[in-house]
Amino acid sequence: MPGEFDFISWIHAQQRPHKSVRVGIGDDLAVLNLASANPASPPRHTPGRVNSGGAPGRADGRSAEDLLLVGVDQVLDGRHFDSTLHSPESIGRKAMNRNLSDCAAMGCLPAAAVIALALPADYGQDRARQLFSGIAAAADPHYCPIVGGDTSTWPGKLAISVTILGRSLGVAPVLRTGAAVGDGIYVTGPLGGSILGRHMTFSPRLDLGRQLATYRPLGNPCIHAMLDLSDGLLQDLPHLLAPSNLHPQLGAKLDPTRIPLHPDALELSKTSGHPPLHHALTDGEDYELLFTSPVQPPVGIRIGTITAAPGILLGDTPAPRGGWEHAL
């Protein structure tokens, strides 16, 4: 659909404040404080924090709150996988791992998941079971029970939607907003070329995400903003630069020599006609964490710096928003 992002912006604009919603549509996961919406409890929401896009609990440092996080991510035949190429088990794994990656990006722990399976009429029991087994195999190591589902056959293609519930358990969720001028920009691993197969087999960075969210070298959380790289570095980085209650529109200066190139990016460049850096900047589906911090974090490779001047520089060259696809 032309204007897919316009539609998402429009949905975003439809949101109204709700007392239980700390963070709504627009981050990796929504953040809910159901206790504040309990009629039996005194209201605990603070003006300027509820649904503000600000970092909940940041000012408190480590929070005793147990916030509920929730989000949904779907994988669709012909868009996120190809059912003629990929095994049902690997498709199921990807469906769950994309959601676990969202938990990683918030620094929360997965708590439960529900799944909706839309199966082609001729899909058959065997493939359906393999699909579910892939979902469960991805969830089990993270103690994430699958507690509900809806399975339908239909005259359409394979579609899988996974909704994940996460818990903050005393660690303030790390939002997309919150970066500050001078922060270093970091990634947790090398980028590019995931289409060679890694986009189906990646491991969500749950341990790293939690480690980063809990890292408090000076008594306060040091990770200002974080997301997981799904659309590609140049497409996703602007989400960390958007204006918020805390900061105006920001920019970024990337050092192209420091961006870690995945071997897949090198491999793909042999046939694609693009340099490996192009793949690292634009391919997407890396599912590494991208985050900003004013101090050296315990993990991560520094690739640049947050700037006051809006826009993204690659060295001294402006990078077109959304990537190089049309610029090269």
Add this chain to the structure above:
Amino acid sequence: MPGEFDFISWIHAQQRPHKSVRVGIGDDLAVLNLASANPASPPRHTPGRVNSGGAPGRADGRSAEDLLLVGVDQVLDGRHFDSTLHSPESIGRKAMNRNLSDCAAMGCLPAAAVIALALPADYGQDRARQLFSGIAAAADPHYCPIVGGDTSTWPGKLAISVTILGRSLGVAPVLRTGAAVGDGIYVTGPLGGSILGRHMTFSPRLDLGRQLATYRPLGNPCIHAMLDLSDGLLQDLPHLLAPSNLHPQLGAKLDPTRIPLHPDALELSKTSGHPPLHHALTDGEDYELLFTSPVQPPVGIRIGTITAAPGILLGDTPAPRGGWEHAL
């Protein structure tokens, strides 16, 4: 897919106990007690209740617990609606109302929802906005914020998946298991013929569901078991008769003269070749509540009685499991 129900049974059998899961796959919504899974809290789960299928909190009467409920329900083009016939707005309404109906069936209050939209490549902004507006229009009267979503275009048909979060807020969720011999069987409204249009325009029985869940004429909840009618009375009733920790396999005796016939059932019978009762028993998508109670409830039409002998009788005639479709 042949054996769709077999697959669901298989998934059900894959479940393992989890300390935070009171009720997993198999009811209208899953019931979670996240407090019991909080490492910072003492364990509060009781053997025999966790994931037992028994009625949580029943023995306590009104429970002070705030349990979290969660479930997912999808609507698919060609299965639950026809995008060449139905407006995007009505499709969106149905997607949300099916989920709100699940909240009604548990007697809980909706708390938040997330949605996954898989849009055909040529769907366009206008229809996408109408779709979302329908979802929001159904959710808003029930103070159910839409807090997250995932929108993708794809080379497939329109698919919408809605995940609903609900809260018990001190009222024990009413499960599908819990019916007892001698209970009356009740429905909240007339049945049959929903395909004439009502399947798109029904109102979820949230107020009635909550009213029933909170009704305690003798100090204890009087509604033993409840669900919402989506697949048809003869298809859904067996879910209230399944064996559980509380009871062995049960049966039901329905009084065919008391089953309320919707005017749509009468209308449809003029052209279908089936009597109106056939439509009331088998059509499905009524989204009325079906429940059992040992005492006269505040709302509902009594249509039969729970029996110790397994099987469903229509008067004195055995009704085939799953309906009359193949029996007539």
